[in-house]
Amino acid sequence: MAAIDAPALGSGIGYRPQFRADLFAHRDQIDFVEIIADHYLDASKEKLDELELLKSHFPLVAHGLDLSIGSAEGVDSRYLDKVAALIERIDPPWWSEHLCFTRAGGVCIGHLASLPYTQEAIDVVARNVEFVRRRIKTPLILENITCVVRIPGGEMDEPEFLSRTLEATGCGWLCDVANMHVNAMNFGMGPEGEFECWPWDRLVQMHYAGGRERNGVLIDSHDAATSEAVWTLHDRVVAHAPVKAVVLERDERIPPFSELIDEVARARMTMVENGRWR
Numbered sequence: 001m002a003a004i005d006a007p008a009l010g011s012g013i014g015y016r017p018q019f020r021a022d023l024f025a026h027r028d029q030i031d032f033v034e035i036i037a038d039h040y041l042d043a044s045k046e047k048l049d050e051l052e053l054l055k056s057h058f059p060l061v062a063h064g065l066d067l068s069i070g071s072a073e074g075v076d077s078r079y080l081d082k083v084a085a086l087i088e089r090i091d092p093p094w095w096s097e098h099l100c101f102t103r104a105g106g107v108c109i110g111h112l113a114s115l116p117y118t119q120e121a122i123d124v125v126a127r128n129v130e131f132v133r134r135r136i137k138t139p140l141i142l143e144n145i146t147c148v149v150r151i152p153g154g155e156m157d158e159p160e161f162l163s164r165t166l167e168a169t170g171c172g173w174l175c176d177v178a179n180m181h182v183n184a185m186n187f188g189m190g191p192e193g194e195f196e197c198w199p200w201d202r203l204v205q206m207h208y209a210g211g212r213e214r215n216g217v218l219i220d221s222h223d224a225a226t227s228e229a230v231w232t233l234h235d236r237v238v239a240h241a242p243v244k245a246v247v248l249e250r251d252e253r254i255p256p257f258s259e260l261i262d263e264v265a266r267a268r269m270t271m272v273e274n275g276r277w278r
């Protein structure tokens with residue numbers, strides 16, 4: 001059974017203002033757009049106008065950065081109110097956040113920090129998701145992140161932690177295949193070997209992106225073309241599970257828009273070949 005009863009959106013892109021003009025000039029080649037929620041929470045009139053323009057040309061989903069769904073101290077209700085207002089404004093079929101924490105002890109740490117893979121952390125996330133749901137009815141899906149270090153004291157591996165968290169919260173999954181690849185490479189596991197362990201029955205959306213290697217460590221830097229290794233994983237996931245939407249993330253070193261269109265088209269082709277998109 002699908003994690004969320006929502007329409008398929010196809011092959012989209014994460015919106016960045018740097019390619020705004022190109023995006024509108026090629027709008028027939030982009031099925032939908034993912035916006036960064038945080039860019040519109042304390043928005044100027046200019047940003048709100050941009051949002052209306054995006055909304056009038058594309059189906060939208062929102063992707064949040066700073067909800068900190070894994071904070072033991074709970075979710076910041078003022079931040080949540082702003083996200084709720086945004087979700088009400090754009091009315092997406094779902095919205096997403098990272099399975100991580102970004103605040104601790106009242107301090108914003110400015111980074112997506114990995115949670116310990118423990119039952120206690122799952123209970124915290126479940127409690128916070130319940131709190132969020134009372135404010136926002138639109139389905140929330142959670143994304144797997146890259147981790148710089150594994151927190152000691154873990155009681156399970158990442159696929160089990162994610163699976164049990166999604167089970168406990170009832171949330172769908174935003175599978176970032178680039179993050180999955182980065183963690184697999186940096187921690188010496190092959191995503192191929194443990195492929196079956198991930199919660200495919202919860203899959204709703206995907207992210208893919210290019211990164212780079214620094215000092216022998218893969219970084220999820222969103223500043224390069226998607227690697228063939230990530231494409232291989234992307235294609236395998238699309239073939240394996242009924243994904244509704246895939247999104248290209250590119251933040252730095254943005255190339256000519258035609259190169260981004262080529263990646264979006266390649267992702268769409270895989271969706272079409274596997275009956276995930278028309």
Ligand SMILES: [Fe+2]
Nearest residue numbers: 143176207249
């Ligand atoms: Fe991502």
